[in-house]
Amino acid sequence: MESDMNLCEVSLKNLFDTEEGKRVLSCIQCGVCRGTCPHGFAMQYPPRKIIGLLKAGMIEKVISSPDMLLCISCYSCKNKCPRKIQLTNMLLPLVKEKVFENLGEVPPELQKALENTFRYGNPLGESPKKRQEWVKEAGVPIRILSQDKSPADILWWVECYSSYHPRGIETAIATAKILNAMKLDFAILGNEEVCAGECARLVGETGLFDTMREKNLKTFKKYTFNRIVTSGVHAYDALAFKYPCSGFHYPVEQITPFLAHHIQLLKPLLKKRLDDYVVTYHDSCVLGRHNGFYEEPRTLLSAIPGLKLVEMAHNRENGLCCGGGGGGMWLDTYYKMMGLERLSEKRVKEAVASGADVIAVSCHYEIPRFEDAIKVMGYDQRIIVRDVVELLTESMGG
Numbered sequence: 001m002e003s004d005m006n007l008c009e010v011s012l013k014n015l016f017d018t019e020e021g022k023r024v025l026s027c028i029q030c031g032v033c034r035g036t037c038p039h040g041f042a043m044q045y046p047p048r049k050i051i052g053l054l055k056a057g058m059i060e061k062v063i064s065s066p067d068m069l070l071c072i073s074c075y076s077c078k079n080k081c082p083r084k085i086q087l088t089n090m091l092l093p094l095v096k097e098k099v100f101e102n103l104g105e106v107p108p109e110l111q112k113a114l115e116n117t118f119r120y121g122n123p124l125g126e127s128p129k130k131r132q133e134w135v136k137e138a139g140v141p142i143r144i145l146s147q148d149k150s151p152a153d154i155l156w157w158v159e160c161y162s163s164y165h166p167r168g169i170e171t172a173i174a175t176a177k178i179l180n181a182m183k184l185d186f187a188i189l190g191n192e193e194v195c196a197g198e199c200a201r202l203v204g205e206t207g208l209f210d211t212m213r214e215k216n217l218k219t220f221k222k223y224t225f226n227r228i229v230t231s232g233v234h235a236y237d238a239l240a241f242k243y244p245c246s247g248f249h250y251p252v253e254q255i256t257p258f259l260a261h262h263i264q265l266l267k268p269l270l271k272k273r274l275d276d277y278v279v280t281y282h283d284s285c286v287l288g289r290h291n292g293f294y295e296e297p298r299t300l301l302s303a304i305p306g307l308k309l310v311e312m313a314h315n316r317e318n319g320l321c322c323g324g325g326g327g328g329m330w331l332d333t334y335y336k337m338m339g340l341e342r343l344s345e346k347r348v349k350e351a352v353a354s355g356a357d358v359i360a361v362s363c364h365y366e367i368p369r370f371e372d373a374i375k376v377m378g379y380d381q382r383i384i385v386r387d388v389v390e391l392l393t394e395s396m397g398g
């Protein structure tokens with residue numbers, strides 16, 4: 001796994017004075033970035049052009065255009081770039097920050113999600129006082145640090161969608177059951193947790209990201225814990241790579257790789273056979289391409305007795321993006337107006353073609369995205385979406 005610490009101080013102004021900036025200058029204009037980009041065919045300014053304009057001192061052209069809203073931070077260009085230029089995690093966010101400052105009009109759905117994050121601490125616009133409400137439905141003990149301040153080994157970062165969205169709550173409950181069954185010492189922040197802010201950062205709203213980070217860092221200081229396990233993949237990236245820029249120092253793991261790393265503890269609990277399930281795993285861009293966790297989710301699924309795992313045509317590093325990263329979660333209508341195919345629908349088609357009847361995911365954006373796509377495409381009776389933690393809990397018999 002790479003560290004982004006050396007990217008903390010990079011800005012568009014000092015870009016070419018930094019090591020990473022010098023790497024940008026090594027671009028050979030090959031166009032691989034555009035070719036691999038899910039929206040590359042529709043982009044006026046793919047990474048190749050951005051770099052060309054930067055070198056020519058003409059970045060204003062990019063900054064005055066909304067074109068960068070087409071980037072859904074899928075990490076494909078970064079991974080395929082032959083010069084290993086830190087595109088998705090360094091150059092593109094720097095450009096997007098400027099684009100966002102200059103955007104005449106922010107697409108309404110995105111504007112609402114960002115406003116909600118600022119006002120309520122979550123993009124769904126739910127009350128911050130209800131963030132821990134789901135705990136009442138869990139049926140297993142979940143310690144909330146504000147109610148019991150004693151030190152915890154693991155701070156479980158629940159994340160916004162798992163705290164509020166009905167399907168997200170189901171995954172939160174599944175996770176709580178697993179952590180309890182594994183007899184781990186964990187606690188949550190409950191109503192004190194606010195959005196980690198990663199998607200705001202990746203769409204260019206860095207001011208909002210900074211606000212969220214500040215709030216969370218202040219809350220962390222109130223409690224004693226050893227490490228963080230987060231349900232959210234975007235929260236994972238924020239905590240693992242961007243919070244350390246502000247002095248945050250806790251080890252962080254996302255729940256899927258975390259559980260895979262504890263497979264010996266988990267395996268004896270997986271007693272129920274899931275013989276009827278043919279499952280295909282959708283690699284989230286963040287866990288997969290950005291962090292290289294390709295085998296961990298598959299290790300967990302393969303540990304479930306009876307479950308048959310099949311692969312989609314595009315998997316692991318070549319997996320197709322669901323379209324929800326980098327603000328894309330709230331840009332579906334905007335993309336539709338541009339006549340673009342929904343990437344979640346494209347992915348569902350591949351999942352169906354694989355012969356699977358379950359799409360397994362690790363990111364909470366993917367459940368509503370794929371379930372919606374399945375409904376729109378009329379595949380309701382053909383395929384379902386389950387988080388890996390839900391399949392694990394089912395095999396645990398609960």
Ligand code: SF4
Nearest residue numbers: 027028030031033081
């Ligand atoms: S893939 Fe890399 S080297 Fe090739 S044009 Fe894009 S940024 Fe430049």
Ligand code: SF4
Nearest residue numbers: 037071072074075077
């Ligand atoms: S991160 Fe993905 S969506 Fe963004 S420019 Fe690169 S390939 Fe395209």
